Amino acid sequence: MAGVLDALASYVSNMLTEMAIEEVAMLIGVSSGIDDLSVKLRDLKNVLADADKRNITDESVREWVEELKRAMYHATDILDLCQLRVMEQGPSKDMGCLNPLLFCMRNPLHAHEIGSHIKALNQKLDEISKRGGSFNFIKLEAYQNRKTTNPPPVNRKTNPLLERSSVVGEKIEDDTRALVHMLMMESGDKSDSIMVFAIVGVGGIGKTTLSKKVFNDEAIQDKFTTKIWLSVTQEFSEVELLQTAITSANGNLPGPGGGSQDKALLVPALASAIRDKKIFLVLDDMWGTNEWTNLLKAPFSHSAPGS
Structure with a gap:
């Protein structure tokens, strides 16, 4: 509670x-x-x-x-x-x-x-x-006030792996089907290169589980060229987020040995990795829109229509 x-x-x-x-x-x-x-x-x-x-x-x-x-x-x-x-x-x-x-x-x-x-x-x-x-x-x-030391940070990062045996309930199945159905529909506005859907609510109601079920749905796998899962915790690193996205899209990390920490190099590398591919992107555990608006929207605009 x-x-x-x-x-x-x-x-x-x-x-x-x-x-x-x-x-x-x-x-x-x-x-x-x-x-x-x-x-x-x-x-x-x-x-x-x-x-x-x-x-x-x-x-x-x-x-x-x-x-x-x-x-x-x-x-x-x-x-x-x-x-x-x-x-x-x-x-x-x-x-x-x-x-x-x-x-x-x-x-x-x-x-x-x-x-x-x-x-x-x-x-x-x-x-x-x-x-x-x-x-x-x-x-x-x-x-x-009685604490003298801070507890170690909790690792909140999520992944798309789904334990099927632990997911039960008619409600989540209905929600999965409804969301997959919307994702499979083509936008009537052909100038709109990407579609964005939000799953919102307080913690603990099953947003991540629903996202995992949609991410692993067969229809989604058939429609999209590349699927990317990014865990956007409150302590996330923009550099790490970009590197993970590039790797997930089978792109090449910039810099000597692929170790560049420069966003000026990572953003174009991500755009190149997803260019003209139909991308299914999940941003899990987001607390606002800044990560999308200020960091990821520009490179992902280079993906194929219907992403």
């Missing part, structure tokens, strides 16, 4: 930053509602560690945690609704790799709809926070 809260809070915070950068105009009250949501999520995360420990023996705390879980399901429903509104628009060159929530905030009609859901969620989180105050939870800072 702490991971879900942390992921959702980070997602909302990143989205607020993107809105500020792009100066997105929104209806009065919607922007403040999203700001409030970000603050509430982080405040709740600060007491969740203690709540998780106490809900094992305290029935009242257990009920409080369950109520918070239901609120998190509501939050993911809002993100799903944003994704639905994006999908209803169909593939669009103008939309690019736009954050679905950001897309809805740009549209006054969608902004009002999503804003109403966010307002209701904020009211629910207010009620949950007030109830939580009666338990006198110990805040996360109290534990962190």
